[in-house]
Amino acid sequence: QQQVRQSPQSLTVWEGETAILNCSYENSAFDYFPWYQQFPGEGPALLISILSVSDKKEDGRFTIFFNKREKKLSLHIADSQPGDSATYFCAASAYNQGKLIFGQGTKLSIKP
Amino acid sequence: GPKVLQIPSHQIIDMGQMVTLNCDPVSNHLYFYWYKQILGQQMEFLVNFYNGKVMEKSKLFKDQFSVERPDGSYFTLKIQPTALEDSAVYFCASSLGGGAETLYFGSGTRLTVL
Numbered sequence: 001q002q003q004v005r006q007s008p009q010s011l012t013v014w015e016g017e018t019a020i021l022n023c024s025y026e027n028s029a030f031d032y033f034p035w036y037q038q039f040p041g042e043g044p045a046l047l048i049s050i051l052s053v054s055d056k057k058e059d060g061r062f063t064i065f066f067n068k069r070e071k072k073l074s075l076h077i078a079d080s081q082p083g084d085s086a087t088y089f090c091a092a093s094a095y096n097q098g099k100l101i102f103g104q105g106t107k108l109s110i111k112p
Numbered sequence: 113g114p115k116v117l118q119i120p121s122h123q124i125i126d127m128g129q130m131v132t133l134n135c136d137p138v139s140n141h142l143y144f145y146w147y148k149q150i151l152g153q154q155m156e157f158l159v160n161f162y163n164g165k166v167m168e169k170s171k172l173f174k175d176q177f178s179v180e181r182p183d184g185s186y187f188t189l190k191i192q193p194t195a196l197e198d199s200a201v202y203f204c205a206s207s208l209g210g211g212a213e214t215l216y217f218g219s220g221t222r223l224t225v226l
Contacts, residue, residue: 032212043116043203043217044155051212089155098143098210099168102155 003027004092006103014111019077021106023090026071030092034100035064035075038087047088048075051095080110114138118204118218119186126226130192133221135204137187144187145205145215146179148172155203161187162210191223199225 005024013019023033031052036044050057050064050073057064066073077084090103117136125131137144146158159169161179176195181187187206191198201220207213 034214036217038152040152041219043205043219045217046214049212049214087152091155093212095211097168098145098162098207098213098215099157099160100155100215101157102147104154105152 002104003030003101004090004103006088006090006106008106009104010107010109012109012111013080015080015082017080019080019084019108019110021075021077021088021090021108022072023074023103024070024072025092027092027094027101028071029094030101031095032093033064033066033073034091035062036089036091036102038089038105044089077108080108082110082112084108085110114141114216116204116206116216116218118202118221120221121219122222122224124224124226125194127196128193130190131194131223133189133191133202133204133223135187135189135206135218137204137206138208138216141206141208141216143167143207143210143213144179144181145207146189147203147205147217149201149203149220150199158189158202167210194223194225196225199223 034049037047038044061078063076091100119134144161205215205217
């Protein structure tokens with residue numbers, strides 16, 4: 001049972017464009033949604049996160065849009081740069097549990 | 113930022129042998145985790161650990177797996193005996209709290225079971 005799903009599996013955009021990565025979840029108890037960025041040979045690192053009480057979170061070029069009713073969220077990366085090329089994981093947890101459930105990841109490639 | 117160190121970065125062993133993966137978590141963190149990743153794909157939760165005890169473990173955390181953190185030293189994952197399907201990258205993580213807290217991951221240990 002896949003509790004957190006991501007799409008697309010891979011995405012290629014041109015430098016300067018906005019990349020949109022999608023995520024959906026099944027468990028209504030999930031209320032914390034971090035996005036992690038992973039480069040080859042490294043561990044994932046927190047990029048940005050949102051709590052379910054919010055519908056939008058911005059941090060520089062990165063924005064999360066959250067729709068609680070539809071159990072969907074998306075990560076928008078504006079003005080994409082070649083250095084943004086990485087795998088992005090959507091994750092979820094219930095507030096009182098530290099365990100994160102990860103999606104399958106989206107491999108993002110930015111063409112210069 | 114805070115660093116989680118994992119030792120070794122690579123480990124090759126024969127099937128049936130025992131292996132211990134070591135993790136040096138962030139110094140003031142209280143919660144510890146192991147995740148398994150195959151071929152750069154999904155991060156699969158194995159186990160989390162707090163106050164000297166396993167809090168929760170997944171179906172992937174087989175009976176051959178064990179974790180401990182003796183006397184506040186390394187947080188370890190031991191597999192005894194190993195199987196071919198244990199080949200993967202194992203990531204250790206730690207966090208300050210157990211709720212909506214940032215998990216800090218190490219760079220992983222690539223385990224190859226022959």
